[in-house]
Amino acid sequence: MNIIPGDGMRKCYFDYVATNPLHPEVLNTMMPYFKEEFGNPLSIYEPGQRAKKAIEEAREQVASMINARPSTIIFTSSGAEANSFALKGMAIAKQNQGNHVIVSRVEHHSILSSARFLEKSGFVVTYLPVDKYGFVDPEAVKDSITKETIVISIIHASSEIGTIEPIKEIAIVAQERNITMHTDAVATTGNIPIDVKDLGVDLLSMAAHQFYGPKGAGALYVKRGVRIVPLICGGIQEGGRRAGTENVPAIVGMGKAAEIAKSGMSRRIEHCKKLRDKIIEGVLKIPNVHLTGHHGNRLPHHASFVVEFIEGEAMLLMLSMKGIYSASGSACTSKALKSSPVLLSIGIPTALAQGSIVFSLGMSNTEEEVDYFLEEFPRIINRLREMSPFMKKKEGGSKCYTGG
Amino acid sequence: MNIIPGDGMRKCYFDYVATNPLHPEVLNTMMPYFKEEFGNPLSIYEPGQRAKKAIEEAREQVASMINARPSTIIFTSSGAEANSFALKGMAIAKQNQGNHVIVSRVEHHSILSSARFLEKSGFVVTYLPVDKYGFVDPEAVKDSITKETIVISIIHASSEIGTIEPIKEIAIVAQERNITMHTDAVATTGNIPIDVKDLGVDLLSMAAHQFYGPKGAGALYVKRGVRIVPLICGGIQEGGRRAGTENVPAIVGMGKAAEIAKSGMSRRIEHCKKLRDKIIEGVLKIPNVHLTGHHGNRLPHHASFVVEFIEGEAMLLMLSMKGIYSASGSACTSKALKSSPVLLSIGIPTALAQGSIVFSLGMSNTEEEVDYFLEEFPRIINRLREMSPFMKKKEGGSKCYTGG
C-alpha cells in the first residue's frame, strides 16, 4: 500500500517508530475542530463547552486504552514533553524526601537529558547498565536504591532495539520502597496491550503519533494521589497541572486513535509480527549481520540490526533511493555525530554501531513490500561492502562484534 | 457573519482573545501534512526532508512577521509553554549572575506561576505595580533593579484590559544594564505590528491561535546569542532547545497565519478598531459602567468594562443565550473562584471586579452584530440589576469604584 506520494516508484514506509501516518478516521474526527468547533474549552458558553466535552471524551478514550481513570490523564504536546514533565516534575515534587534518581542507559534522550538537568540542579542520578539484549535487571534496580532514592524511570521499550523491559517486576521493587515509578511507554502505548494497574507504575508517558494519531498530542498518566510539579506553569487547564490553550483537534484525534488502537490491537500486532519475523529471518541470512535487542521479547513491529563493514546512513540512503524508508542509530545519522548510547550500552563496539539499521512496520505494509525489500537489501549491502576498506580484511567473520 | 453553527439564532463571537477560528487558507495549507506528508522532519529520506523544509519555511514566515531572523524562532505548543520556557529558561541560564527577576502585576498566569516556581527555587521576584490604566512605569522598573537582577519580563498587552505596555522604553532600561528582557506578546503578535529590533527585547512569546492560526502552535523568539535552558529536554529538534517530534501541520499553519497576518494587518486593525470604538461608545452610555484599561493605547480589537451591581458570569450567560459570546475576569468565571489579579492591580475593588466583562473582535464580526449587541446588552444589564440586592441602595452613582 503506497501511503507516500512520489514518482510512481514503489514506496515502503518501514519507519513507523519515527512517526505514523494519521488514521483517516482519526482525521475525520478531528476536522470539525479545525472548523466550526473552534471554541476555547475554558469558555463557559456553548461552543466552549462543546470543546470541553470533546476533550473529556478523548480523556476517557485514552484512559480506557491503558485501563486508567480519565482524571489520571494529563494531555501534553509530545512524548518528550510527557517525559520531561514526568522526570522533572516527580523529582521536584519529592525533593524534600531525597535526591536520588534512577534511570537506565537505554532511555530516550528526553529522559537522559532531563536527568542531566536534574544533576545540574543537585540531584544524583544512577544510569543503570543493561545486558546484551538491553534488559534492565530488576535486581540491579533494587541494589542501586539508597535511602535518598525518590524516583525510578525505566523505558518500556526502546525504539532503537525494541526490547521490552520487565517494568512490572521493577515497579514491584519501587512500590515496596515507596519510590515513585515512571515508565516511558511512548514506543509501546497503542502498539502492545498496556494496563497501568497490572504494570504497577505511577506515571506513564505516551505519544499519539506512535499509534496512528496526530503529532502534537501526547499524554502523561499520573496515578491518583501522586504529586507532580507542573512543567508548563499557570492556568487551570488539565487540572492545574499543564497550562496552555488545549490543542483541541489533536487531543480529540489522540482519543479516537486510542479507541481504534484498543479495538484493533490484536489484529495490528498479528499483521506486524508476521512481517517483522519475515524481515528478521530474511535479513539474518545475509552474512555478518546481527539482530540487536531480544529475539522474542520485543516490539511486534520492530526489527533492528547491525551490519558489519558498512555505515548506517549510507544504507538508509541507498534504501531510500529504492523507496524503502528506515532509520539508523549511526553517528552519521545523528546530528550530534555520536553513536547511539543505546547501542553502546548493549555492548556493541563503536565501529559496529555505525552499521545500525532499524525497520519498523505498520498497517500500511504488505508482504510484497517485504519481499521487495529482501531482494534489494542484500544488493545494497553488497554494493556498500564493495566500497568498504574493511571488507577484504575481515571477510568471512566478525572480528569486532561481541554483543548477543 | 455566522462562524458558529447552531439553531439558526444569530451568533456573535466576541471572544477573540480566548481563541480565534482558523483562517480557511491556513487550514488548506495544513491539510497535506495530515495526509501524505506525514514524515518526521528528523528523517533523512525525502518525505522527512519535505516535512523539514515545510517547518523551515514556517520559521521564515513567523520570523518575517516580527522582523527577526528565522534561526531565532523556537516553535512551542502554546503561548503558555513559550512563557514558562522563557521565564524559567532565562533565569536558570543566568543563575550564576544573580537571583532577581522582575515581572509586573498584569502578567498572564503562565508568567506569574512560573515566577512563583522560581521563588520556590530560591529566586527573588519583584511584582511591579501598575497605574489605573494598567501601565508599567519604566522608571519603576529602573528603580526596582538591583545588582542581582538578571531577567525582566513584562507583558506586551493583557487580554483582560487591553492596555499596551511601553515595552520599548522598558527594554532600553534592561539593555543598559545587561538584563535579559522578555515580553509576553501572545495577545499582540499578529494583531498589531511587532518589530523585535525596534522593541529591543531579547525574548518574545507568541501563540498562533491568537491570529487565526491553529491551536497547538506557539513560538518563542530568542535573540541570537541569548542563552536559554530548555524546558522540554532531549533531542535535537529546534536547535537542541525544544525536544519532541514537531507538530508539523500546526507549525506549517502558524507560518501561513503569520504570513496572512503580516499582509492583512492594517486592514484587520481598521476593521476591528471601528467595531471596538462603536462598542465602547455604546456601552459607556449605560449608567454605572466603566471602561477598564486605557482608552487610546489598547489592543485594536479589545473592549473591556466593569459593570456595577451585577456579576460577570451572569452577564456572560445571558449574553450567550442571545448568541453573544464574551469573557469575564470575575471570580465566578475563574475556576479558582478568585477575582482577576489584573483587575485588582489597576485599583478596582473586589466587588466591582465581579462585574468584569470583555469583548474582543475579529474579522468575522460585523457592524450589524455590534448593533444587535448594543440593543441586547442594556436590557440584560437591566434585568440583572433588577435582581441585584445592591441596586436600589446605590442607584444613580457609583460608591465603590475608584479606578480611572
Next chain:
Amino acid sequence: MYSEKVNDHFMNPRNVGEILGADGIGIEGNLACGDVMQISIQVENDKIVDAKFKTFGCGAAIAVSSMITEMVKGKTPADALKISKEDVVQELGGLPPQKMHCSNLGANALRKAVEDYRKKGKVYIA
C-alpha cells in the same frame, strides 16, 4: 455547563424582588467571593405564603435563589429549615462542582430569613 433546569431558572427566574414588610429577611454571602443572596419571606398561619429573592451572583446563584424560593412556598418555617443544599441541587438537576457553594448560600439565606422571622415573634413552635 449548566443543566437545562438551571438555565431555565436563570433565564426565567421566579420570585425576583423584595417583599415589602416581609416577616423575615435573610442575607448571605460576600462580595469578595462573588455572590450575595437576599431572601424575604411572608408567613401566615405558620405557612410561608410568599418568598422573594434578590441576588448578586453568577448563573448558579440566581438559579438556586429562584429554585429555593419556589420550594419554600407552602412549607411551615420548621419544614423550610429542613431544606438542605443537596435538596436544592437535586431539584436543579445538579450543579458543576465549582458551583456547589452557591447551593449552600441559598440554604443559608433561607435559614437566616426564617430565624429573622422567628426573632420577630410570630413564632409557632412546631
Next chain:
Amino acid sequence: MYSEKVNDHFMNPRNVGEILGADGIGIEGNLACGDVMQISIQVENDKIVDAKFKTFGCGAAIAVSSMITEMVKGKTPADALKISKEDVVQELGGLPPQKMHCSNLGANALRKAVEDYRKKGKVYIA
C-alpha cells in the same frame, strides 16, 4: 538532504576500488567518528593517471571520495595537493553543515596518498 550531484556520486560512485601496486595510498578517518576513507593513486610522468577509493562512511563521505578521485585524475601530485576541501564541496554543489567534515577527510586522504607516493621515491619536485 543532499544536492543532486552528491546523490549522483553516492549512487553511482566513480573509481571504487584499490589500485594494485599503487604508487601512493592514503587512509584517513576513524571508525568511532563513523568514516574511514582510503585513496590510492597511480602516477606516470608526474601525472596522476588513476585514482581509486574505498570508503566506510555516510553518503557524503562516499560522494566526496568519488568526486575527489575524479578531480585528481590528470593533475600533477603538486596540483593534487592544492585541492582544498572547499573545492570538493563546491564541485559537489554543497554539503549540509554537519557533513562538512567529510570533505576534510577526502582532502586529507588524498594528501596522505600523495605524501606516500613521494616517500616511495618517484618524486618530481614541481
